[in-house]
Amino acid sequence: MVDKEKLAYWIGVVQTDGFLHLKKKSKNSDLRTLFVTVGVGEKSLNMLNKFRQYSEDLFGLNPKTFYDKRSKNHVFRMGVTRLKDFFEEKKIDFSDPPKPPKWITDNKKLFGAYLAGVIDGDGDIRIKEENSVCLIRVSSGCEQNELKTAILRNLRCGVHICKRSSIRTLDGREIRGTWFELEFGVSGKTYEFLRNFVIDHIAIDHKSNRLRNFIENRYAPSGI
Numbered sequence: 001m002v003d004k005e006k007l008a009y010w011i012g013v014v015q016t017d018g019f020l021h022l023k024k025k026s027k028n029s030d031l032r033t034l035f036v037t038v039g040v041g042e043k044s045l046n047m048l049n050k051f052r053q054y055s056e057d058l059f060g061l062n063p064k065t066f067y068d069k070r071s072k073n074h075v076f077r078m079g080v081t082r083l084k085d086f087f088e089e090k091k092i093d094f095s096d097p098p099k100p101p102k103w104i105t106d107n108k109k110l111f112g113a114y115l116a117g118v119i120d121g122d123g124d125i126r127i128k129e130e131n132s133v134c135l136i137r138v139s140s141g142c143e144q145n146e147l148k149t150a151i152l153r154n155l156r157c158g159v160h161i162c163k164r165s166s167i168r169t170l171d172g173r174e175i176r177g178t179w180f181e182l183e184f185g186v187s188g189k190t191y192e193f194l195r196n197f198v199i200d201h202i203a204i205d206h207k208s209n210r211l212r213n214f215i216e217n218r219y220a221p222s223g224i
Helices: 004-014 042-059 081-089 108-122 145-155 191-201 205-218
Strands: 018-024 032-040 066-068 073-079 123-128 133-140 160-170 173-185
Touching: 004 018, 004 032, 004 042, 004 108, 032 042, 032 081, 042 073, 042 108, 108 123, 108 133, 108 145, 108 191, 123 205, 133 205, 145 173, 145 191, 191 205
Parallel strands: none
Antiparallel strands: 018 032, 032 073, 066 073, 123 133, 133 173, 160 173
């Protein structure tokens, strides 16, 4: 039987830092294998190791990670051709932006695990205004409307999506980039959900510690 909490976290990670793709079995063959690949920097190795362990727990697949010198990322890649029907059955969409399946959004524990995977993948925790405000932000290439709806439903808080753009110069060429940031706050409405269903699933230490410390200091029993 599939552990749904582990699967929910796994989906959150793969929908942010991972992708689904076809790859030739060999240079001399036209046969193609379906792969899931997740690549991360040094600071996200805890997440990658957790994703790898969950891949073994859920699917019995645990190939070794490798270091890609070109991208400077640690990469986990596993063949998932035999899991295609399973992914379709569970309504797992691998395209950007993250889209939680309904069976996840209908369950607070599962959505908490999923949201932790999203935060580990493309999220960050920002504390500002002299440690009185904590914001959770998720960046994507497209508007995260389905994720916004799921957060509204489960956390019942304000959620904002902003379009961002930047211009940088590389080798004399001007490169323009556009992305979207979904943002919501840690507040009296949301901290219990985050404490009870999200924090313990977050694998990247600086993210979980920042969120946990803010909640403990801001919403300690004596201060509520």
